[in-house]
Amino acid sequence: MTVTQLKDTLGWKVFHMADPDRPVKGGYAGDLLSWVMGRAGQDCAWLTIMSNQNVAAVALMADVACVVLTEGVEPDADLLRRAEEKEVTLLGTGEDTYSAACRLGDCLK
Amino acid sequence: METIKLVYPVEGGDLIEAGEASSKMKLTLKKLGLPQDVIRRASICMYEGEINMVIHADGGQAEVEVDTDQIIIRMQDTGPGIPDVAQAMQEGFSTAGQTARELGFGAGMGLPNIKRYSDEMSIETELGKGTTVTVRIKIPQ
Numbered sequence: 244m245t246v247t248q249l250k251d252t253l254g255w256k257v258f259h260m261a262d263p264d265r266p267v268k269g270g271y272a273g274d275l276l277s278w279v280m281g282r283a284g285q286d287c288a289w290l291t292i293m294s295n296q297n298v299a300a301v302a303l304m305a306d307v308a309c310v311v312l313t314e315g316v317e318p319d320a321d322l323l324r325r326a327e328e329k330e331v332t333l334l335g336t337g338e339d340t341y342s343a344a345c346r347l348g349d350c351l352k
Numbered sequence: 353m354e355t356i357k358l359v360y361p362v363e364g365g366d367l368i369e370a371g372e373a374s375s376k377m378k379l380t381l382k383k384l385g386l387p388q389d390v391i392r393r394a395s396i397c398m399y400e401g402e403i404n405m406v407i408h409a410d411g412g413q414a415e416v417e418v419d420t421d422q423i424i425i426r427m428q429d430t431g432p433g434i435p436d437v438a439q440a441m442q443e444g445f446s447t448a449g450q451t452a453r454e455l456g457f458g459a460g461m462g463l464p465n466i467k468r469y470s471d472e473m474s475i476e477t478e479l480g481k482g483t484t485v486t487v488r489i490k491i492p493q
Contacts, residue, residue, distance in 0.1 A: 274456060275456055275457075275459040275461075276455070276456035276457055276459075277400065277403075277456075277457055277458075277459040277460075277461035277462055277465060278459050278461055280396055280399065280400065280461070280465050281461050281464065281465040281468060285388070285389070285392055293456050295368065295455055295456070296368060296369075297367070297368065297370065297371065297455055297456060297457075298456075300370065300371030300374070300375065300399065301399070303371075303375060303378065303395070304371070304374055304378065304392070304395040304396050304398075304399040305392070305396060306388070306391075306392040306395070321368070329375060
């Protein structure tokens, strides 16, 4: 499933779309950035409530397909700017992390 | 291919801006056409090193050498040094301050992550003089 298909199916909001056709191969939920770097898989959708600009750098290095800010969290201005600069796809949902992860899991089955 | 040598200064102090050196290296490795997994592993090692240099040593320098079969990343700082390397290598052990933790760092995963994603890793450190972390990442032929 591509980032766009997931976003449409789950009704995720778009803050910045860098690569609409990028395939999503799994998910990861976490807020400790170093932990995410160590555990998140390549091409996954990363669910987090962290919204500072380091999130863009971690997403870029860990090579995730997209970042999904959960629980209605909005990116701060610097994160949005960095996501645009680094070509990181940044999405959002009002759902809590658990619900968003369950629905993501169902979609990827 | 001739060895390509790259040098990236790492600014100290501002954790929020950290990641510039790693971003630049990643872009260069991409342009060289290296495999996605190799680029990812090198980028994670470099970024963790960069974060460490910013948190603990007020910056430093990373030298990257790209050969046909390997990437060597040497991250050097003139910070306080690591008193107990074995302890620093344990997942969950961290001496990072409150600011770093509030930003999502300081989980004690930096050096363990570097080890996890590199093929070889070595640490030279001297108290009061600084630390050099060197990693080798093989490029599958």
